[in-house]
Amino acid sequence: MNYLKHVGKYFIMLRQVFRKPQKWSVFQEMLFREIEDLGLKSLGIIAFISFFVGGVIAIQTALNVDNPFIPKYLIGFATKQSMILEFAPTFMSVILAGKVGSYISSSIGTMRVTEQIDALEVMGINSLNYLVLPKIIATVFFYPLLISLAMFLGILGGYFAGTLTDLFNSEDYIYGLRLDFDPYYIQYALIKTVVFAFVIATIPAYHGYYVKGGSLEVGRASTQAVVWTSVVIILLNYFLTQMLLA
Amino acid sequence: MIEVVDLYKEFKGIPVLKGITTTFEKGVTNMIIGQSGSGKTVFLKCLVGLHIPDSGIISFDGRKHTELGIKEHRLLRQEIGMVFQGGALYDSLTVEENIMFPLKMFTDQSFEENLDRVNFVLKRVNLENANKKFPAELSGGMQKRVSIARAIVMNPKYLFCDEPNSGLDPNTATVIDNLIKEITEEYQIITVINSHDMNSVMEIGEKIIFLKDGVKEWQGSNKEIFKTENEAVVNFVYSSNLFRKVREVYLKETK
Numbered sequence: 001m002n003y004l005k006h007v008g009k010y011f012i013m014l015r016q017v018f019r020k021p022q023k024w025s026v027f028q029e030m031l032f033r034e035i036e037d038l039g040l041k042s043l044g045i046i047a048f049i050s051f052f053v054g055g056v057i058a059i060q061t062a063l064n065v066d067n068p069f070i071p072k073y074l075i076g077f078a079t080k081q082s083m084i085l086e087f088a089p090t091f092m093s094v095i096l097a098g099k100v101g102s103y104i105s106s107s108i109g110t111m112r113v114t115e116q117i118d119a120l121e122v123m124g125i126n127s128l129n130y131l132v133l134p135k136i137i138a139t140v141f142f143y144p145l146l147i148s149l150a151m152f153l154g155i156l157g158g159y160f161a162g163t164l165t166d167l168f169n170s171e172d173y174i175y176g177l178r179l180d181f182d183p184y185y186i187q188y189a190l191i192k193t194v195v196f197a198f199v200i201a202t203i204p205a206y207h208g209y210y211v212k213g214g215s216l217e218v219g220r221a222s223t224q225a226v227v228w229t230s231v232v233i234i235l236l237n238y239f240l241t242q243m244l245l246a
Numbered sequence: 247m248i249e250v251v252d253l254y255k256e257f258k259g260i261p262v263l264k265g266i267t268t269t270f271e272k273g274v275t276n277m278i279i280g281q282s283g284s285g286k287t288v289f290l291k292c293l294v295g296l297h298i299p300d301s302g303i304i305s306f307d308g309r310k311h312t313e314l315g316i317k318e319h320r321l322l323r324q325e326i327g328m329v330f331q332g333g334a335l336y337d338s339l340t341v342e343e344n345i346m347f348p349l350k351m352f353t354d355q356s357f358e359e360n361l362d363r364v365n366f367v368l369k370r371v372n373l374e375n376a377n378k379k380f381p382a383e384l385s386g387g388m389q390k391r392v393s394i395a396r397a398i399v400m401n402p403k404y405l406f407c408d409e410p411n412s413g414l415d416p417n418t419a420t421v422i423d424n425l426i427k428e429i430t431e432e433y434q435i436i437t438v439i440n441s442h443d444m445n446s447v448m449e450i451g452e453k454i455i456f457l458k459d460g461v462k463e464w465q466g467s468n469k470e471i472f473k474t475e476n477e478a479v480v481n482f483v484y485s486s487n488l489f490r491k492v493r494e495v496y497l498k499e500t501k
Contacts, residue, residue, distance in 0.1 A: 023351050115334040122294050122406075123348055124323030 010206050016128040017136065017202075030134040038100050038135060038201075039142035045099060046092055046150050050083070053091075054154030055161030057082050062167040072168045076158070076176020081185075083154035089189040090237045092150045093196035096143070097229040101204040104135060105225035108208030109218035117209070128209065135201040143197035144190045151189070188244045195240060196233050203229045247271055248293070248404065248436055253302035255288055262288045263299070264460040273434045275427050275450045277441055280457035281482060287408065289457065290440045294328055294406050295319065306404065324352055327397030327435075329407040329426075333389040335381040335396070341368070342377035345396045352400065367395040371425060387418035391425070398429055405430065407439040411446055419443060423450050444483055447471070456482070472496045 021027035061078045108131060111117050120127040155177065162168045207225035211217050248270040255263040262285045270276045278286050291297040293304060295311065304311045306322060314322060335344050342364055349360040368374055371391040381389055390410055397405060407426060411419040427450045430437040441447060447454060448468050456464040456479050464479045471483060472493055484490045 026351055110337075114332055114337075115330045116336055118296055119328065119330060119334040119336075121296060122323060122326055122328045123351070124320040124326075125351060 006206075009210070010202070013128060013132075013206055013209065014202065016126060017132045019126055019129045019133075021129060021133065022125060026130075027134060030130070031137055034134045034138035035142055037103070038138050039146060042096060042099060042146065043149075045095070046146055047153055049095060050088060050092065050150035050154040051157035053087060054079060054083055054157030057087070057154070058158030058162045058173075059165070059167060062162060072172040073176035073179060075162060075168050076173035077179050078176075079158035079173075080155055080177045080181075083151050083158075084185050084189050088147050088150040088154060089192040089196065090233065092147055093143075093193065093200065093233050094230050096146075096196075097200050097204075097233060098226050100139070101200055101226045101229045102222045103204075104201065105204035105208040105222040106218055108132075108205055109211040109221050110215075112209060112211050113214055113218060132202065132205045132209070135205060136198060139197040139201040140194055143200075144193050147189065147193045148186075151186075191244060192237065192240050195236055199229055199232050199236065203232060247307060248438070249303070249305040250293070251303040251305075253289070253292060253304065254300045255285075255292055255297060256300055262460050263292065265302070266457075266460075266462050268455055268462060268465065270436050270438055271453070272436050273431055274437070274452045275430050276436070276438045276453045276455070277447055277451040278438065278455050278457060279441060279447055279451075279482070280463075282442075284457040285460040286440045286457055290406055290408055290438065293438060294326055295323060324348075324400060325403045327400065327402035327405045329390065329393045329397050329405070329410050331409045331412055333381065333386075333393040335389060335392055337381055339380075340377065341373070341379050341381070341384070341392050344381070344392060345399050348396065348400050363399060364395075367399050370398070370429070371395045372421075386413050387415075387422065390414065390418075390422055394422070394425060394429070398433070398435075401433065402435060405435045405437045407437070407441075409440055409442060411441065411443040416445070419445065420449070426450065444486075444489060447483070472500075 058075055058079045061075045062072075065072075065074060108117075111131070117127045117131075120130060159170065159173055162173055163170050204222075204225035207221040207228070208218075211221040250266055250268050250270075253263050253266040254261065266289060278289060280286050288297060292299045306325075309318070309322060311319070311322075335341075336347070339347065342361070345364045345367060346360050349355060349363060353360070355363075364377070365374070368376065371394050373388060373391050373395065376384070376388065376392070381392070384392065394410075405426075410422050410426065414422065423446045426437060426439065429435065439446070439450075448471075451468040451471070454464075454466055454468060454471055455462055456476075458478050464474060464476045466474060471479065474480065484493050
């Protein structure tokens with residue numbers, strides 16, 4: 001019953017979030033700040049992880065396909081499919097849930113316990129709309145770019161890992177990348193990304209906004225936010241895959 | 247005038263405010279006092295609209311809160327300034343940005359006009375040249391002054407202060423008290439202060455409301471509080487030896 005109560009409260013929160021911003025110039029300013037905090041500041045970690053994981057996928061695939069009847073170009077094919085279909089959209093989103101989710105939850109939670117949200121409300125500002133809507137817009141529009149970059153860097157990582165260690169040659173790898181390429185897979189990955197971006201912005205915001213107590217509770221809310229965001233991403237990943245691919 | 251009639255509020259079945267009726271006049275520093283858990287903060291939060299009362303009427307110059315729509319409520323709130331116990335300044339914004347925030351949000355003035363207004367209120371609270379500092383770089387007293395500056399930047403009709411002196415040394419507390427009193431008289435604001443600080447009560451409490459267990463137990467001025475025979479008020483206000491002696495001397499002198 002308690003879970004249902006939280007789900008209901010979450011949707012009631014969303015109703016308050018999706019209102020017309022009270023002042024467009026202030027909203028715009030907030031939006032650019034959120035793009036920087038939630039998007040640009042995640043570029044480094046996303047680039048680093050995807051490049052090396054792409055490399056690891058390529059090496060592991062190469063080491064596991066030592067049968068001469070299995071063509072080498074399958075390494076490029078497997079790396080591309082893994083990166084585009086699963087690793088970039090889903091696991092990067094889980095990583096972002098940890099990095100960005102805890103930031104959103106703790107920053108809003110701290111505003112709550114230090115009465116900064118009350119100060120907004122007393123001024124007559126819709127605090128949910130002011131604080132959460134720019135985060136949603138920033139993540140929903142910026143994360144597809146971030147995830148596209150992760151796909152590219154992962155595939156590039158695979159290329160360098162294989163060619164530098166002579167596990168496969170570049171022609172085979174590039175042939176594998178081009179083999180049976182379906183643009184719909186990109187579309188599928190980006191649809192997932194948009195849904196996950198929404199989840200990454202809203203679930204931690206919910207946990208932070210309704211926190212009660214002090215700094216300890218803010219820390220707990222932050223942990224809860226990361227756990228629930230990850231759980232929801234994994235569940236939605238399953239349902240979206242069923243709906244879009246099966 | 248703010249008029250409160252028969253205000254009730256409960257949390258999870260436990261009544262916190264039990265039928266409070268009072269008025270707050272313009273240009274007067276009104277103080278709410280009482281022990282911890284007496285309902286002071288809940289009362290203040292009901293007044294500013296952070297808590298919705300279960301029953302009763304709060305009327306701001308004839309505008310009853312229960313009859314206002316969401317838009318009218320928002321407009322009313324723009325006439326309210328509030329000084330929070332911890333300051334509630336936005337950590338990521340400088341002093342200037344903190345004070346300018348309501349101006350940016352609710353007016354169409356240019357940046358220069360906003361800056362003039364910010365500098366004016368900063369001067370009013372004796373904090374010139376602090377524009378570019380962040381809240382974390384300020385002392386507790388300075389943070390309170392910035393909070394007061396932010397609260398008055400929109401020329402509010404109503405000013406609410408939640409324990410403005412908590413955590414401050416006696417000198418700074420007196421500065422803050424005097425500042426609030428001066429602003430109240432100068433701009434003819436309706437000021438309501440929630441306080442534990444008996445110095446403030448004696449110094450600037452032109453109208454004092456004493457709450458006990460969610461009930462208005464006593465009401466009077468800082469002169470009348472010396473003469474009151476109300477046992478609950480006497481036990482609360484004169485709980486320290488110093489204040490008891492001050493009261494005895496005052497009563498002897500005025501006999």
